[in-house]
Every structure is written in C-alpha cells, then in structure tokens.
Amino acid sequence: MGVAVTDVQSKLGFRHFHAFLLFSINVVTFMFRNSISSALVAMTDGTKEDSFDWSIKTQSVILSSFMWIYVITQFPGGEMAVRFQPKPLTIITTVVCTLMSIATPIAAKIGGWTMVLVCRMIQGAVQGWLLPCVHVFISKWVPLEERSRLGVFMYSGAQLGISIQYLISGYIIHNWGWEAIFYINGVIGAVLAGLFCIFGASSPQTSKWISEGERLYIQTSLNEIARHKKLKTPWKKIWTSMGFISLIVVNCAQNWGVWTLMTLIPSYLNQVQGVDIKANGVISAIPYLGMFIMSFVFGYGADLMIKRKWFSITMTRKICNSIGFFVPGLALIVLSYAPADPNLAVLLLTAVVTPNAGHFSGYLLAHIDMAPNFAGPMSGVTNGCANVLSIFAPLAAGLLLQDEADPRDWRKVFYLSSCIYIACNIFYIIYGDSTRQSWNEPETDDTDAEAEESRNKVH
Missing domain, CATH: 1.20.1250.20 (MFS general substrate transporter like domains)
Structure with a gap:
C-alpha cells in the first residue's frame, strides 16, 4: 500500500484537474465581478451614439451594488455548502452569473441603469456562496501534504480573473463594443458550468472519475476513512x-x-x-x-x-x-x-x-x-x-x-x-x-x- 500511495502522491491525478476546474471558476467569477468597472467607461462615453447619460453618482451606485447582497449571503453560505454540498451551489453560482452577464447589455438598453443594478445584485448574491464552497472543496479534496499549493492555486484564480479582465477589456471594446465583454464572459462561464456539472464532485467519495488509489490516498491523508455524516455546527x-x-x-x-x-x-x-x-x-x-x-x-x-x-x-x-x-x-x-x-x-x-x-x-x-x-x-x-x-x-x-x-x-x-x-x-x-x-x-x-x-x- 505504501508504494501505491507514494506512486499516487508523486503523479498528477484527478484531484489536480478538479482543482483546476475550481481555479477556472474563480477566474471567471472575478471576471464577472470586475467586468462592469471596465465596461462603464465605454458605456457612458458621450462621444458614442449608444452611450448612456449616467451621472458619476449613478455609476458609483452600480459599482457598489454587487456588494449589497454579497455581504449578506456570506453568512449562510458556509452552512449551505455543508448541508446541500458545495457542487450544486458552485454550479448555481456559475450559471446564474453567466445568465446575468449575458442579460446585462439587454437590461441596460431596455431598463436603463436600474436593470443593470438588478443584474449586479443577483450576481453578488450567488457569489457570496463561492468562497465557503471552495473551503469545503479544499477540506474534502486536498491531501494535507498539498494543502498550501493546491488551496492557494484555487484562491489565486481571483487575481488572475481581475488581471485578465483589465488586460482584455480595452481590446474587446475597441474591436466589438462594450457589450462583447459581457457576452464573452458569459460564454466562458457556460463552458465551465458544463464541465463542472460533468466532472465536479463534492468529495472524492462521490466522484465517478477519480481512481480508487487516489481516493484512498486522499482519505488516508485526511483521516476520513471512517463513516461520513452531516454534522451540526458547534457555533x-x-x-x-x-x-x-x-x-x-x-x-x-x-x-x-x-x-x-x-x-x-x-x-x-x-x-x-x-x-x-x-x-x-x-x-x-x-x-x-x-x-x-x-x-x-x-x-x-x-x-x-x-x-x-x-x-x-x-x-x-x-x-x-x-x-x-x-x-x-x-x-x-x-x-x-x-x-x-x-x-x-x-x-x-x-x-x-x-x-x-x-x-x-x-x-x-x-x-x-x-x-x-x-x-x-x-x-x-x-x-x-x-x-x-x-x-x-x-x-x-x-x-x-x-x-x-x-x-x-x-x-x-x-x-x-x-x-x-x-x-x-x-x-x-x-x-x-x-x-x-x-x-x-x-x-x-x-x-x-x-x-x-x-x-x-x-x-
């Protein structure tokens, strides 16, 4: 068994692919979060025919609206991740953010800034669940020996998402208009949601893709071979x-x-x-x-x-x-x-x-x-x-x-x-x-x- 565990430990496994999926979801969700900052400059450019006459105060309200419900959903997010499992919550977060991203240009043209506000609030509400879900994924999927590097890898998707959005927004706006920012992000989100539906799992025990040897390695490292049951949080x-x-x-x-x-x-x-x-x-x-x-x-x-x-x-x-x-x-x-x-x-x-x-x-x-x-x-x-x-x-x-x-x-x-x-x-x-x-x-x-x-x- 020692040789088998050492062999699994030294190779890339499904746990690394699973970590990459979560990293990618963090990338795109922070692209969703940061997209409005880049787009607003073009959306309110008075030299363009299709621009919006939104004051600085209105723009500030739009920028802050993401946080209004995001702050609140953080608190129940952890309990939800434990009770309902992190996979469905992560999928819901990605799908809803994708739909709201695609809907934002349409909402702006039909309902003005108030409808954009609604889209941002909904995105913030579901993203409040994501960090607690990532914590639960790490606690179930990552062996102790790899916790720092794999955990950090998943978290770091946020910074890469912010960087990518800053880097590509100007190019996208110049070539295809500000609406394309939201549509491109939506396509990426839809692809990732589909991949996570197929390959994602709340724990190695519920995954049909991981090998038995790798599952045993993770369980042994985390001392989780014993029975599993939902636990009441000792607040x-x-x-x-x-x-x-x-x-x-x-x-x-x-x-x-x-x-x-x-x-x-x-x-x-x-x-x-x-x-x-x-x-x-x-x-x-x-x-x-x-x-x-x-x-x-x-x-x-x-x-x-x-x-x-x-x-x-x-x-x-x-x-x-x-x-x-x-x-x-x-x-x-x-x-x-x-x-x-x-x-x-x-x-x-x-x-x-x-x-x-x-x-x-x-x-x-x-x-x-x-x-x-x-x-x-x-x-x-x-x-x-x-x-x-x-x-x-x-x-x-x-x-x-x-x-x-x-x-x-x-x-x-x-x-x-x-x-x-x-x-x-x-x-x-x-x-x-x-x-x-x-x-x-x-x-x-x-x-x-x-x-x-x-x-x-x-x-």
Whole structure:
C-alpha cells in the first residue's frame, strides 16, 4: 500500500484537474465581478451614439451594488455548502452569473441603469456562496501534504480573473463594443458550468472519475476513512475560540486593505501622481498579475516548510500571513511619500499588492487546518464580517480626505490602513491557531453508541 500511495502522491491525478476546474471558476467569477468597472467607461462615453447619460453618482451606485447582497449571503453560505454540498451551489453560482452577464447589455438598453443594478445584485448574491464552497472543496479534496499549493492555486484564480479582465477589456471594446465583454464572459462561464456539472464532485467519495488509489490516498491523508455524516455546527465552541476570533480580525484587516487599494489607489495615482490607472489596462493588471505569481511561491514554500518540518503548521501560516500584511503595510507608507513619478508609483503599488499573496497560505487556509468539517461555515462568518467592515473603508477615507490633491491627506489614509494591517496581524500572531480543534470531531451521543453496540452484536 505504501508504494501505491507514494506512486499516487508523486503523479498528477484527478484531484489536480478538479482543482483546476475550481481555479477556472474563480477566474471567471472575478471576471464577472470586475467586468462592469471596465465596461462603464465605454458605456457612458458621450462621444458614442449608444452611450448612456449616467451621472458619476449613478455609476458609483452600480459599482457598489454587487456588494449589497454579497455581504449578506456570506453568512449562510458556509452552512449551505455543508448541508446541500458545495457542487450544486458552485454550479448555481456559475450559471446564474453567466445568465446575468449575458442579460446585462439587454437590461441596460431596455431598463436603463436600474436593470443593470438588478443584474449586479443577483450576481453578488450567488457569489457570496463561492468562497465557503471552495473551503469545503479544499477540506474534502486536498491531501494535507498539498494543502498550501493546491488551496492557494484555487484562491489565486481571483487575481488572475481581475488581471485578465483589465488586460482584455480595452481590446474587446475597441474591436466589438462594450457589450462583447459581457457576452464573452458569459460564454466562458457556460463552458465551465458544463464541465463542472460533468466532472465536479463534492468529495472524492462521490466522484465517478477519480481512481480508487487516489481516493484512498486522499482519505488516508485526511483521516476520513471512517463513516461520513452531516454534522451540526458547534457555533458556541467556535465563537468562544480565540483562534476563530483571530481569523475574523485578520480577515477584516485584509478586506479593509483590499478595498482601500481597489477604491482609492486609482484616485491617488491620478490626483497626486498623474497616472490614469483606469485608462491603462496593463498598469491596472500588473499588481494583480504579480500577486497571482507570488501566490504560487507562497503555496509551494508553505508546503515545503511543513513537509520538511522546519516549522509547525501554525507557525507556517503566521509567517506567510505576516509577509502578506507587514510588507504591504510598510509599502503603503512608502507610497504615500513617493515623489510624483508614474513609474515609481506603479512599482510601489505592485510592492503593496504582490506580497499580500501571503494571506492565501496564511489565515485563509487556517480555517481548514482548525476544523475541516466546519471550514465552510467558519469562512462564511469571517468573510461576511470582513465584507461588512470593508464598506466603511471608503467612508473613513472620505472623512480624512479634505483635499484629494494634497499628499498629506492621503498619508492619513495610508497610515490608517497600514496600522490596521500591522495591528491585526499582531493579534493573529498572538492568538492564531492552526492545530486541529477538538470540536471539529463529532461527539458520540447515546443513540450513536447504542447503534454501534447493536451492530457489534449482530456481527
């Protein structure tokens, strides 16, 4: 058996193809999410005959509408992924987002901005389930020895999706018009939904494509050869765990930083540095491409540290997360003092975004380390709380920015984000825990004990 397991472990298997499908779904769902940012510029271009006369305020409402229900569906998303299995929820997410993408150009022409708003809200609602589903997939499909690199691979689809959308949108709009962005994304989404219907599975036990040897390897690694049953989430024990509380804190810091970068950095570069980042897809994509590439460095590095026993799993997660938070925190401060040089500004922006890939191998995987049986519900809560808090990042910046062209006001914004990054990661360093929690395992009640005793008597 040892030779067989070693043979399976050393080769590419169906688990890798399954991970690739989930990676691809993450790519296209983030293309869906980011598509409106690129398309709105062309949709509201007054020099074109088919443009829409939407004010900046209306455009801002459209851009924010995705998050309105997305924030809410994060919370039940984890429980749904466990109770109803992640495969059907992932398919529903991809199909609904595909339909809404294809419908967006038609909705804009028939119902104006309000119908576009509805399409975006529906996409946000179903995408709220996706991250908890990915956590559940990782907990069921990925052997412990490969958790960092395969887990990070699936997560990193988000950054590649953002980069691809930035890179191709200008070309698509120039050649086929803004409507083509939504139609092309819809075609990609439809293909992936079909592939996942055929090849996807909630767990290796329910897959008809995986070999018996590979299934045994995954089960043995995860210690899941024993019986399987749906478990009741021990919310009281979860909420009284400081390890879990630390995940909420550090996830909130991550989202604060991300939304500061996504919503405010373009304005800073334009007002202070003279860089129109929204008009240059390549410049917009560089930081996220860097983050995508760096995620693999962290993934393989984390697995190597764990495999060679250089550090414990908990320490490995904290090292990766610290690089992902401390470096961007310091780089934000440096960026705020940078002279007016567009090239230097883009370089520093890349230095802020790229190292943040460490959080993929950091706190995100800690959900699964702590309690693989409840990784979905846990991630739904932590990401839900983080997305609620992220709403306040632009509001806080608005209070600090009296003059958008004044670098001194921007320093206040960057210092605040930097302090949040650093302080919250210190909290995670102190309280974070990636050891398997006792409440992850189901408690054997009297009914189970009696049933087990009866089976033993029969046999």
